[in-house]
Amino acid sequence: MTVDVRPVASRRDRREFVELPFRLHSTSAQWVPPLRLERRLFLSRRLNAFFAHGEAREFLARRDGRVVGRVSAQIDRAYDEQHGDQTGMFGFLELEDDPDLAPALLGAARQWLAARGRTRMIGPMDYTMNDECGVLIEGFEREPMIKQPWHPAYYAARCEQAGLEKAVDLYMWELDISDREKILPVIFELAERAGSRHGITLRKMSRRRLRADLDVFGAVYNTAWKDNWGFVPYSEKDLDHYAQELQLVFDRNWFMVAEKEGEPVGIAITVPDVNQVLKRMGGRLLPLGWWHFLRKGRIIDRVRVGFLGIKPEFQHTGAAARFYVEHFDMATRTPQKWGEMGWILETNRAMNRGMEAMGGRIVKRFRVYEETF
Incomplete structure (x- = not known):
């Protein structure tokens, strides 16, 4: 046939x-x-x-x-x-x-x-x-x-x-964020210097201000990622849609903004892996899928670090290292002890070196294909 x-x-x-x-x-x-x-x-x-x-x-x-x-x-x-x-x-x-x-x-x-x-x-x-x-x-x-x-x-x-x-x-890196022994000492030094020398502080996002903070995300993404393969900027409508998606998985422990004198300079959005809940739901809310979703805090023990970016003019400050250390600290206080970071382009040497410094290992590779005609 x-x-x-x-x-x-x-x-x-x-x-x-x-x-x-x-x-x-x-x-x-x-x-x-x-x-x-x-x-x-x-x-x-x-x-x-x-x-x-x-x-x-x-x-x-x-x-x-x-x-x-x-x-x-x-x-x-x-x-x-x-x-x-x-x-x-x-x-x-x-x-x-x-x-x-x-x-x-x-x-x-x-x-x-x-x-x-x-x-x-x-x-x-x-x-x-x-x-x-x-x-x-x-x-x-x-x-x-x-x-x-x-x-x-x-x-x-x-x-x-x-x-x-x-x-x-595209690479996905596995990180055991509960094991500080795996992280190189220089990461902690850079994180400390971010505060003491450059005045970088972190604050956690709130659900109420999530959409406003996504304007920061858009500004960081649209400048820090603009030279990457396949880059497309986020529009206002894209950010509106993204905010609605994130409301379903928001966890204040893992949504962070880096600031210098009150000005946002970087952002990290790490999402508790709701796929652990979806697997139990079987693709449906009814009859019992909703019950698993309401219990997601007891089910999820891993995260996906989906976005971590710093404005180009602040990338020398150690703000990224400050985010890394905060992730390790959160793993000592929350049920989420490990996760995956990415995707990261194979050509992004700086981010891939950063994952190596944190004791990560590549556990998944995805391939994007092309064809001319």
Whole structure:
């Protein structure tokens, strides 16, 4: 039977788009089912801030009437403003282990992008690099943390057989943040100097001021990350959307701002890994999913350090080291004792050296692919 790839065009199609990963991975010990409701809302043109500066089309692949794969194709005007308008993206890639599927799915994405003047395609990314992105190429035995994808080993092989080439790899570093013995002494020296010599202080965010503090996050991210591969700045609407997401996982112990004389100079957002709760919820709030979510404080023992950045003009002050030490201190006072930091670009030598200095080790690698046409 031939593979038939068509755009998502109905409620039934959208439901099957959301359901496919459940059918493919439900027997995996590692895969964590997302909330179906959240996935449907994420795909909404009205509710997802991506669609204020982007457009997308989702596709389903069927064989003999049965859904066997999915993909999206998207254009991001915010990306275009930074990198030019020749590049489009693909994402949401899921497929059975069948050599015919990746070429058919990627061909549909390529055709949609080419019709809009694009000559290059990168991905996978679930609309943007700030959401789930990359194909897992190392660390298959580990559960994904919040906003990390999980794939069987055949995904990378099928992508490469379909002609995709490596664009860049993303690292996830494991850190045992309860073990101060693993951190190099220079980190503590730099952290102390940040306060005594440069006047850097830390404060914790509050739930009430979270959206205001995300303006600081946006300012830091949009300056400190602007030279990184694939950088796209956060807009006001993006920050509004991000604030709503973070309200669900907010923990004052792990949301921090560095200041100098009251001026914000850096920010660290570390998220207790709600995937430990989602695994028990099985993708649904009812009948008992809500009960597990309310008990998340008793369940979660790990975190994902999702963002840690300092404004360029303050990167010499030791503010980053001050954040590192505060994370170790929090691990002595909270149930969360270890975590993963990232993703970090393989080309970001400064951050990767910092992870080594903290006794970290790379435990997952994700690959972003590209193709020109």
